[in-house]
Amino acid sequence: EAQVTQNPRYLITVTGKKLTVTCSQNMNHEYMSWYRQDPGLGLRQIYYSMNVEVTDKGDVPEGYKVSRKEKRNFPLILESPSPNQTSLYFCASSPRQGGTDTQYFGPGTRLTVL
Amino acid sequence: GNSVTQMEGPVTLSEEAFLTINCTYTATGYPSLFWYVQYPGEGLQLLLKATKADDKGSNKGFEATYRKETTSFHLEKGSVQVSDSAVYFCALTESNTGNQFYFGTGTSLTVIP
Numbered sequence: 001e002a003q004v005t006q007n008p009r010y011l012i013t014v015t016g017k018k019l020t021v022t023c024s025q026n027m028n029h030e031y032m033s034w035y036r037q038d039p040g041l042g043l044r045q046i047y048y049s050m051n052v053e054v055t056d057k058g059d060v061p062e063g064y065k066v067s068r069k070e071k072r073n074f075p076l077i078l079e080s081p082s083p084n085q086t087s088l089y090f091c092a093s094s095p096r097q098g099g100t101d102t103q104y105f106g107p108g109t110r111l112t113v114l
Numbered sequence: 115g116n117s118v119t120q121m122e123g124p125v126t127l128s129e130e131a132f133l134t135i136n137c138t139y140t141a142t143g144y145p146s147l148f149w150y151v152q153y154p155g156e157g158l159q160l161l162l163k164a165t166k167a168d169d170k171g172s173n174k175g176f177e178a179t180y181r182k183e184t185t186s187f188h189l190e191k192g193s194v195q196v197s198d199s200a201v202y203f204c205a206l207t208e209s210n211t212g213n214q215f216y217f218g219t220g221t222s223l224t225v226i227p
Binding site: 004031033035040041042043044045048050056058059090092102103105106107108 | 150156160163205213214216217220
């Protein structure tokens with residue numbers, strides 16, 4: 001089944017404890033992206049990747065890191081999480097870089113930072 | 115810069131009512147426009163899209179027309195069903211690069227029988 005998977009789905013952690021949220025797609029998509037969803041703010045793009053080893057900042061990259069060493073994986077790294085990073089995170093992928101392709105979203109990861 | 119503004123929710127309608135969710139945008143170039151839907155507890159799914167002015171996107175009875183003169187992409191459905199209850203997001207990306215996406219704040223729709 002074609003899908004985007006994220007792990008973990010739920011995570012409660014404490015301030016300053018490094019964590020990684022994994023994202024994997026099995027559709028051979030070039031483009032991958034991370035978003036956070038917050039009430040009243042909608043979805044905001046954190047980082048995106050146009051292909052292996054090519055990443056760029058979205059609207060809200062502060063406090064996050066990403067890497068794209070393989071085409072299928074795009075992990076989101078929080079080196080020192082803070083309570084303002086408590087949010088619902090979505091990973092997405094699309095076939096090609098460039099404007100009109102459908103994005104396929106993962107099921108989301110709900111992160112709470114205490 | 116680029117941005118998307120959606121009508122505030124939540125919206126509550128009776129089954130078979132007419133739906134309009136307003137969306138206007140600001141873009142520096144020539145954007146592609148999208149409507150995504152999020153059902154409870156799930157990720158977003160593409161509902162419809164339009165890639166140039168005057169294009170009409172349609173899917174599952176929903177329609178939206180790309181209006182460059184009014185910078186709008188309003189979502190409409192003639193007769194909503196209970197199963198349409200979800201959060202709807204308007205979004206844009208610049209067509210020539212398509213790498214950065216901008217989403218609206220989302221509009222929650224509840225349809226009651």
